[in-house]
Amino acid sequence: MIRLAHVIPVARAALLDLVRRRDVAVAGIFTAALLALLAGARAVGLENPATGTLLLNLGLTLAVGAAHLMTLLLGARQFPEELENRTLYPLLARPVRRAEVLAGKWIACVLAGTGLYAVLTLAVLALAPRLEFYDHRTGFQMVALQIPALMTVAAWAMLLSLLLPKGPAVLIAGVMTFASGALLRLAAAFWLVRLLPDVSKLDLALRYTDGIGPLPVSDVILLAGGAAIWILLGLAAAAQLFAGKRL
Amino acid sequence: MGELRSIAVIAKGVWLEAVRRKDVYVLVLLCCGLIGLTMTVDFFDIEGLTKFYREIALKLMDVSTAAAVILLACRQLPREFEQRTIYPLLARPIGRLTFLLGKMAGVCAAAAFCFGLFMAIFAAGIASLGGGIGWSLFLQHAYLQMLQMLLLTTACFALSLACSPDAALTLAFLFYFTAGLLGDLSVMLYEVAGTAGRAGLWLLTYVLPQLALFDLSEKTVHFEIWPALGPGTMAALTAYALVYSLALLGLAHALFRRRPL
Amino acid sequence: MRIPAAKILLWLSGLAVAGWLAAQVDPGRYEGGRARDEQERAQRNRSALAVMLGEFRTSASDVMFIKTERYMHGGVAFRQGQRTAAQGAEDLYATEEEEMAGHDGEEHGHSHGHGDDEHGAACASHGMPTVIPPAEKDFRGWVGDLYRAVKPWRDSSKPHIHTDGRELLPWFRLMTLSDPGYIQGYLAGGFWLQKQGSAMALDFIEEGLRKNPEAFQLHLSRGLLRLRQARDAEAGPVEESARVLFVEARDDCLRAAELGLSQRLAKVDEESGTVEDWSKYQENDLLAACRLAIILSERLGEVQTAARCRERFAALGPHLP
Numbered sequence: 001m002i003r004l005a006h007v008i009p010v011a012r013a014a015l016l017d018l019v020r021r022r023d024v025a026v027a028g029i030f031t032a033a034l035l036a037l038l039a040g041a042r043a044v045g046l047e048n049p050a051t052g053t054l055l056l057n058l059g060l061t062l063a064v065g066a067a068h069l070m071t072l073l074l075g076a077r078q079f080p081e082e083l084e085n086r087t088l089y090p091l092l093a094r095p096v097r098r099a100e101v102l103a104g105k106w107i108a109c110v111l112a113g114t115g116l117y118a119v120l121t122l123a124v125l126a127l128a129p130r131l132e133f134y135d136h137r138t139g140f141q142m143v144a145l146q147i148p149a150l151m152t153v154a155a156w157a158m159l160l161s162l163l164l165p166k167g168p169a170v171l172i173a174g175v176m177t178f179a180s181g182a183l184l185r186l187a188a189a190f191w192l193v194r195l196l197p198d199v200s201k202l203d204l205a206l207r208y209t210d211g212i213g214p215l216p217v218s219d220v221i222l223l224a225g226g227a228a229i230w231i232l233l234g235l236a237a238a239a240q241l242f243a244g245k246r247l
Numbered sequence: 248m249g250e251l252r253s254i255a256v257i258a259k260g261v262w263l264e265a266v267r268r269k270d271v272y273v274l275v276l277l278c279c280g281l282i283g284l285t286m287t288v289d290f291f292d293i294e295g296l297t298k299f300y301r302e303i304a305l306k307l308m309d310v311s312t313a314a315a316v317i318l319l320a321c322r323q324l325p326r327e328f329e330q331r332t333i334y335p336l337l338a339r340p341i342g343r344l345t346f347l348l349g350k351m352a353g354v355c356a357a358a359a360f361c362f363g364l365f366m367a368i369f370a371a372g373i374a375s376l377g378g379g380i381g382w383s384l385f386l387q388h389a390y391l392q393m394l395q396m397l398l399l400t401t402a403c404f405a406l407s408l409a410c411s412p413d414a415a416l417t418l419a420f421l422f423y424f425t426a427g428l429l430g431d432l433s434v435m436l437y438e439v440a441g442t443a444g445r446a447g448l449w450l451l452t453y454v455l456p457q458l459a460l461f462d463l464s465e466k467t468v469h470f471e472i473w474p475a476l477g478p479g480t481m482a483a484l485t486a487y488a489l490v491y492s493l494a495l496l497g498l499a500h501a502l503f504r505r506r507p508l
Numbered sequence: 509m510r511i512p513a514a515k516i517l518l519w520l521s522g523l524a525v526a527g528w529l530a531a532q533v534d535p536g537r538y539e540g541g542r543a544r545d546e547q548e549r550a551q552r553n554r555s556a557l558a559v560m561l562g563e564f565r566t567s568a569s570d571v572m573f574i575k576t577e578r579y580m581h582g583g584v585a586f587r588q589g590q591r592t593a594a595q596g597a598e599d600l601y602a603t604e605e606e607e608m609a610g611h612d613g614e615e616h617g618h619s620h621g622h623g624d625d626e627h628g629a630a631c632a633s634h635g636m637p638t639v640i641p642p643a644e645k646d647f648r649g650w651v652g653d654l655y656r657a658v659k660p661w662r663d664s665s666k667p668h669i670h671t672d673g674r675e676l677l678p679w680f681r682l683m684t685l686s687d688p689g690y691i692q693g694y695l696a697g698g699f700w701l702q703k704q705g706s707a708m709a710l711d712f713i714e715e716g717l718r719k720n721p722e723a724f725q726l727h728l729s730r731g732l733l734r735l736r737q738a739r740d741a742e743a744g745p746v747e748e749s750a751r752v753l754f755v756e757a758r759d760d761c762l763r764a765a766e767l768g769l770s771q772r773l774a775k776v777d778e779e780s781g782t783v784e785d786w787s788k789y790q791e792n793d794l795l796a797a798c799r800l801a802i803i804l805s806e807r808l809g810e811v812q813t814a815a816r817c818r819e820r821f822a823a824l825g826p827h828l829p
Contacts (some may be wrong), residue, residue, distance in 0.1 A: 041557050044557060046555070046557065047551075047555050048551045048552075048555065050548040050549075050551035050552040050555070051551065051552050051555035051557050051558070053542055053548070053552070054552040054555070054557060054558065055557060057543075058561070132542065182686065185685050185686055186682075186685060194524075194527050194531075195520065195523040195524060195527055196527075197526065198527075201530045201533065201534075201535065203535075204535050206536060206541075206543055207535050207536065207538070207541075209542065209543075210538075210540075210541035210542045210543055210544075211541070211542060212538050212540075212541060215533070215535055219532075219533040219535075222529050222530070222532050222533050223529075223533050225526075225529050226526045226527070226529035226530035227526075227530075229522055229523075229525060229526035229529070230523075230526050232522075233519055233522045233523060233526070236519070240511060240515075244511075
C-alpha cells in the first residue's frame with residue numbers, strides 16, 4: 001500500500017532537486033528556442049492562413065516533443081544517478097517504502113513535464129496567429145490527453161533506467177516515445193511491436209490544427225484506458241525491479 | 248613527447264569507456280533494427296531501390312553518431328568534477344589543455360569507432376540490395392562527418408563548462424538538430440531584415456559554426472548525378488573545421504582555467 | 509532477481525490489452541483536414557516559413573512530399589513547392605482522357621504538371637529560385653560558396669536535372685502508411701507505378717479505395733487505369749475482355765462523378781452560391797469524371813445512360829461533351 005504522506009515529501013525533494021540542478025534552465029532553453037522560432041516566422045511573414053496553421057501546428061508539436069523529452073530525461077536519470085552517487089541511501093534509511101520513493105519521483109517527473117508543456121503550449125497559443133477555424137473542444141482534449149501521455153513516458157523511462165544503463169535506457173525510451181507510432185504503422189505484422197506503448201495516439205495537435213471536431217467520448221475513454229494500463233504496468237514493473245535491486 | 252603521451256593515455260581512457268559501455272552498441276543495434284524494419288515494408292515488389300536505403304541509412308548513421316558524441320562529450324568534464332576524479336589527474340604534471348586535448352581525441356576516436364561500425368553495416372546493406380555506393384562521395388562524407396564530430400566535441404566541452412550538464416546536453420542537441428535550418432533561415436531572414444538585423448545575421452553566419460556544411464549525405468544519396476568534391480573544397484572545409492574547433496577548444500580551455508577546483 | 513513466469517505473462521497480457529484498446533481509436537482517421545488538402549499544402553509549401561523550415565516539418569506526409577520533390581531534381585531544393593506528381597487524378601492520366609475526348613487539355617484550363625512526363629517537370633521548374641541562392645544574391649560570401657559546393661545545387665537558369673520516378677515509390681508507400689487518409693499519396697504513387705509499368709498500380713489505388721471509399725478522385729484514378737488496360741486489350745486478340753474493362757472503367761468514372769458531385773453540392777454556400785473548400789484540382793477531376801462517364805457510355809453504345817449523365821451533370825457548366 002502506498003502512503004501518500006510518504007510520497008509527497010519524496011516528490012517535493014525530487015522537484016527541489018530539479019531546481020537545485022538548474023533543470024529550469026533546460027526548460028528555459030526550450031521556451032527560448034520556441035519563442036525564437038515564432039519570432040523568426042513572424043519576421044519572414046505569414047502570407048496566408050495555411051501558413052499560420054503550419055506555424056501553429058509546428059509550435060504545438062514542438063511543445064509536446066519538448067515536454068516528452070524533458071520528462072523522459074528526468075525519469076531516466078532518477079535512479080541511475082542516485083544509485084551511482086549513493087544519494088539514495090539516506091532516503092531509504094527512513095521509514096519509507098521503495099514503492100513510495102518510486103511513486104514520489106514519478107510524480108515529480110510528471111509535474112515537471114506537465115509544467116513545461118503548459119508553459120510552451122500557452123506561449124504557442126498566445127503568439128502563433130490563429131487564422132483559420134479551430135475547434136476549442138478538440139483543443140481541450142489535446143491538452144487533457146497529454147497528461148496521461150506524460151505519465152506514461154515518465155513511468156516507462158523509470159522502468160527502462162532500472163533495467164538498463166542510463167544511456168541505452170534513454171535511447172530506447174526515446175525510440176518508444178517518439179517513434180512507436182511510426183513503428184506500429186510500418187511493422188504492424190510483428191506482434192512484439194504491437195506491445196509498444198504508443199503515446200502518439202494521445203497527441204491531437206494535428207486534429208486540432210486541421211480544424212476537426214473532438215473525438216467521441218467513447219474514444220477518449222478507450223485512449224485513457226489504454227494509457228492507464230501502460231502507466232500501471234510501467235510503474236508496477238519498475239517497482240518490482242527497484243524492490244529487487246541490491247543496494 | 249611527454250605531452251603527446253599524456254594525451255594518448257587520457258584519450259585511451261575515454262575510448263575504452265566508450266567501447267566498454269553499452270551505449271554505442273545499443274545505438275548500432277537500434278539503428279539496424281530501424282533500418283531493418285523499414286526495409287521489411289513491401290515497396291511494390293520493385294527491386295534495387297537503393298537510393299531510399301542510402302537516404303534512410305545515412306541519416307540514421309549520422310544522427311546516431313552525433314548523439315553518441317554529444318552524450319559522451321557532454322558528460323566528460325562535469326563527471327570528472329562531480330566524482331572528484333579530476334584532482335588526482337591534475338595533481339600530476341598534466342596541463343589543462345593537454346587534459347582537454349586528450350578528452351577530445353578520445354571522443355573523436357569513439358566517434359570514428361561508432362561511424363566505422365555503421366559504415367560496415369551500410370556497405371553490407373547496399374551489397375545485399377545489389378546497389379552501388381559511390382565510394383568517392385561516401386568516403387568524403389565519412390571524412391566530413393568526422394570533422395563535424397570534432398566541432399561538436401569542442402562545442403560540447405565549452406557548453407558543459409559554461410552551464411549545467413543537462414543544459415549543455417539540451418543546447419548541444421538543439422544546435423545539432425537546428426544546424427540544417429540555420430543556413431536557409433539566415434538567407435530568408437536577410438531578405439526581410441533591417442540594417443541592424445542584417446548585421447546580426449552576418450555576424451551569426453561567421454560566429455556560429457555551420458554544421459550543415461559537413462553533411463554530404465544528399466549528394467551521396469544521388470551519387471549518380473553529382474561528382475565528388477574537389478580538393479580545394481575539401482581543403483577549405485578542413486580548414487574551416489579546424490579553425491572553429493580551435494576557437495571552441497580555446498574557449499573551453501579559458502572556462503576550464505577560470506573554474507575553481 | 510527472479511520474477512515468476514506467471515507474473516511476466518500477466519504483464520505482457522496487460523500490454524496486449526492496452527495495445528488493443530489504443531488500436532480501436534485513431535485520432536488521425538478523419539476525412540479531409542487541412543494537412544491533406546492540396547490547395548492548403550500548395551499555399552503553405554510556397555510560404556517563406558516553409559522554405560525556412562526545409563524538411564523540418566511536423567506532418568510526415570509533408571516531409572515525404574518534399575522528399576519526392578527533391579528526388580525528382582537530384583536533391584536540389586527549390587523555393588516553391590514543385591508539382592512532383594500532380595495534384596489531381598485527372599492531371600495524372602490526362603492523356604488518356606484527352607485521347608478519349610479528342611480535346612486539348614489546356615482548352616479547359618487544365619494545368620498538367622510533372623505528372624505528364626519528365627519534360628513537363630523541366631518546364632515547371634525552369635527559372636524557379638533555389639533555396640540556396642546564387643553567389644550574386646548570397647550575403648554569406650565564401651560560406652555561401654561552400655554551401656553551393658557541398659549541397660546539391662544548380663543555377664536555376666540552367667537546364668535542370670530530372671530523375672525518373674522509380675526511386676520516389678518508397679516515399680509514396682511510406683506516405684500512405686503514415687497517413688492512410690492522404691489521398692494524394694495514393695494518386696501520385698499510382699501514377700508513378702503505372703509509369704513503371706507495374707501491375708501494382710491498380711492494387712495500390714484499390715488499397716486507397718478500401719481505406720477511403722468516399723474519395724471520388726481514387727474512383728476516377730481506378731477508372732483511368734482500367735481505361736488504359738482496356739485500350740491495351742483492344743489492340744490484342746480478345747475483344748470481349750476489352751469491352752469488360754471499358755464497362756468497368758465507365759462504372760468507376762460514373763461512381764467518381766456521382767460521389768464528387770454530391771460532395772461538391774455539400775460545399776455550396778447557399779447565400780453566395782460559391783463552392784467553398786473545393787480546390788481547382790477537385791473541380792478538374794470532377795469534370796474529367798463526368799466527361800469520361802459520358803464519352804465511355806457513348807462508346808459502349810449506351811446512349812440513354814450518356815444522355816442521363818449529361819442531364820445530371822449539366823450543373824457543372826459548358827465543359828461537358
